[in-house]
Amino acid sequence: MRKYWALAKTSFQNSLVYRADSFLWGIGELVSTLVFLFIWIKIFGEKQVIAGFTLPETVTYLIGVGLIDNFIDTWVSYDLERDVQSGNLSNIIIRPVNYFFARVATNISEKPLNLIIRFCVYFLIALAFSSKFIVNQSLILLLFCGLSIVFAAAVNFLIHFLLGCVAFWTVRTRGTFGIFRPLSSIVAGGYAPISFFPPLFQKVAFLLPFAYTRYFPMLIYLQKISGGEVFKGFLVQLFWIAILYLMSRHLWHRGLKRYEGVGI
Amino acid sequence: MSIVDVSHLKKYYQVHKKEPGLIGSLRSLVKRKYFDVKAVDNISFQIEEGELVGFIGPNGAGKTTTLKCLSGLLYPTSGFVSVLGFNPWDRKPPFLKQISLVMGQKNQLWWDLPAQESFILNREIYEIPQEKYQKTLDELTDLLEIKDILKVQVRKLSLGQRMKCELVAALLHSPKVLFLDEPTIGLDVVMQKKMRDFIKAYNRKYRATILLTSHYMGDVKELCERVIIIDKGKIIYDGKLGKIVEKYADHKEISVLFSQEIDPKKLIKIGAVKFYEFPRVVFSVPRSVASLAAAELLRKFPVADLDITEPPIEDIIREVFTGKDLA
Numbered sequence: 001m002r003k004y005w006a007l008a009k010t011s012f013q014n015s016l017v018y019r020a021d022s023f024l025w026g027i028g029e030l031v032s033t034l035v036f037l038f039i040w041i042k043i044f045g046e047k048q049v050i051a052g053f054t055l056p057e058t059v060t061y062l063i064g065v066g067l068i069d070n071f072i073d074t075w076v077s078y079d080l081e082r083d084v085q086s087g088n089l090s091n092i093i094i095r096p097v098n099y100f101f102a103r104v105a106t107n108i109s110e111k112p113l114n115l116i117i118r119f120c121v122y123f124l125i126a127l128a129f130s131s132k133f134i135v136n137q138s139l140i141l142l143l144f145c146g147l148s149i150v151f152a153a154a155v156n157f158l159i160h161f162l163l164g165c166v167a168f169w170t171v172r173t174r175g176t177f178g179i180f181r182p183l184s185s186i187v188a189g190g191y192a193p194i195s196f197f198p199p200l201f202q203k204v205a206f207l208l209p210f211a212y213t214r215y216f217p218m219l220i221y222l223q224k225i226s227g228g229e230v231f232k233g234f235l236v237q238l239f240w241i242a243i244l245y246l247m248s249r250h251l252w253h254r255g256l257k258r259y260e261g262v263g264i
Numbered sequence: 265m266s267i268v269d270v271s272h273l274k275k276y277y278q279v280h281k282k283e284p285g286l287i288g289s290l291r292s293l294v295k296r297k298y299f300d301v302k303a304v305d306n307i308s309f310q311i312e313e314g315e316l317v318g319f320i321g322p323n324g325a326g327k328t329t330t331l332k333c334l335s336g337l338l339y340p341t342s343g344f345v346s347v348l349g350f351n352p353w354d355r356k357p358p359f360l361k362q363i364s365l366v367m368g369q370k371n372q373l374w375w376d377l378p379a380q381e382s383f384i385l386n387r388e389i390y391e392i393p394q395e396k397y398q399k400t401l402d403e404l405t406d407l408l409e410i411k412d413i414l415k416v417q418v419r420k421l422s423l424g425q426r427m428k429c430e431l432v433a434a435l436l437h438s439p440k441v442l443f444l445d446e447p448t449i450g451l452d453v454v455m456q457k458k459m460r461d462f463i464k465a466y467n468r469k470y471r472a473t474i475l476l477t478s479h480y481m482g483d484v485k486e487l488c489e490r491v492i493i494i495d496k497g498k499i500i501y502d503g504k505l506g507k508i509v510e511k512y513a514d515h516k517e518i519s520v521l522f523s524q525e526i527d528p529k530k531l532i533k534i535g536a537v538k539f540y541e542f543p544r545v546v547f548s549v550p551r552s553v554a555s556l557a558a559a560e561l562l563r564k565f566p567v568a569d570l571d572i573t574e575p576p577i578e579d580i581i582r583e584v585f586t587g588k589d590l591a
Contacts, residue, residue: 002391006389013381091372093336259338260277
């Protein structure tokens with residue numbers, strides 16, 4: 001355990017070296033959230049409700065999803081791709097370290113810096129739209145929401161780890177990764193609540209793990225689902241974590257057999 | 265039990281051939297022809313504790329592939345490998361804690377942080393007790409003279425300094441088996457000597473088993489009593505370095521300094537002339553008649569100095585690589 005903590009600490013120190021870069025990245029993300037906010041406000045116009053969401057709920061949803069994104073986002077697919085292609089993977093697997101948990105440690109440690117910056121920014125946005133932003137006062141619900149976000153982060157990490165394993169089979173992964181992020185974001189409810197989409201789309205979305213990374217936590221926060229459904233949602237998240245973890249281990253071992261350590 | 269035991273190790277890579285040009289690229293999208301590259305083709309050897317063994321061979325011979333199989337990085341196609349009693353591919357932590365792999369130009373240090381941070385991280389990863397860590401660190405940084413650069417960002421160090429830090433990082437956990445891949449590549453002559461001295465000292469002091477690959481005969485001559493020559497995935501020779509000369513050099517060199525002018529045409533009667541610039545001549549004569557030839561020279565020519573030597577190891581190895589007849 002100590003070694004992963006040490007790894008996280010070192011990785012965190014490393015991330016501090018590139019403070020300015022993180023900051024600028026945050027600003028970019030912020031812009032798209034603002035754009036969506038203005039678009040939806042305009043679309044709502046005089047309407048009270050669209051697809052079960054009031055305007056304040058929609059505004060809160062978009063800001064909330066932006067924040068959640070920060071928390072669950074991960075670059076592990078790029079880490080894997082880079083490690084495999086550069087041969088840096090050899091440096092890691094030659095040591096008594098579990099690559100998967102090493103990457104969990106480095107990914108977690110790179111978040112605090114980003115989170116602080118982005119949290120401030122989103123806080124300002126929430127203030128700007130304060131007339132429409134819903135603040136949830138229930139401590140229990142907030143706790144559940146927080147828990148679902150933690151599970152969501154795990155699910156997202158596993159999905160991206162699996163995606164990164166593709167690097168063992170193909171040399172170039174830009175195409176795969178390029179499609180994946182936007183697509184998975186839509187299906188997760190990243191751009192708009194899933195209920196805004198056609199019924200068939202919704203059916204498919206809920207079969208996939210993505211919906212449980214962004215949509216589900218926000219549903220808890222906005223108190224749009226009952227206690228039973230919350231519980232069920234947690235079960236689904238845990239189910240996905242288990243399945244994806246097993247898949248990751250399997251793919252990892254198979255991929256490693258193909259690894260040639262080139263680049264060295 | 266040998267520290268390293270390799271038996272019928274094979275590592276084949278699957279590579280596909282692409283026809284040149286655009287049509288070739290399109291064709292390879294649809295149908296690909298794969299063929300096997302036999303990087304390591306049925307090799308076997310044992311190494312005992314404390315040995316310092318050199319793997320030499322032309323580029324692409326299979327040296328680095330062998331090292332990677334021994335350290336657990338590559339999954340063998342077939343064969344048996346045992347290092348310290350473990351199967352390297354299993355990569356069990358007790359195994360990994362006792363080995364170290366240093367590849368010439370590959371960095372394991374964190375680029376933007378001082379070397380010190382990477383060392384501390386390694387201490388945690390290898391679970392080295394604090395006291396032992398400090399002692400080893402002090403010894404190594406003394407030997408390599410890098411105490412004053414530990415707090416400098418690795419990015420800002422020169423290649424030589426970086427390599428020294430890489431070595432320290434690789435040795436902090438006092439590995440019993442050390443794999444070195446091209447350890448002196450890219451270093452200047454002074455650093456090369458320092459590196460070789462260090463490796464030799466390390467081998468003696470800690471009785472670590474060291475396997476190294478190198479293109480530089482200097483590395484091999486200085487460090488390795490035993491060499492394994494690999495070519496095209498097969499072992500051509502496994503034994504003492506000195507014996508290669510005896511086994512493969514079928515000739516000796518006679519270096520002569522003449523005190524007076526001589527008729528060059530007469531020299532051919534003695535043997536093949538390898539080098540001629542008066543007053544010095546170097547002959548290459550078959551081993552069996554070397555002393556006879558020398559006697560002839562002394563009798564028939566005005567010789568100021570005469571020297572019989574073995575041909576340089578580099579020449580012999582080059583001949584071995586280029587597949588000269590080794591009967």
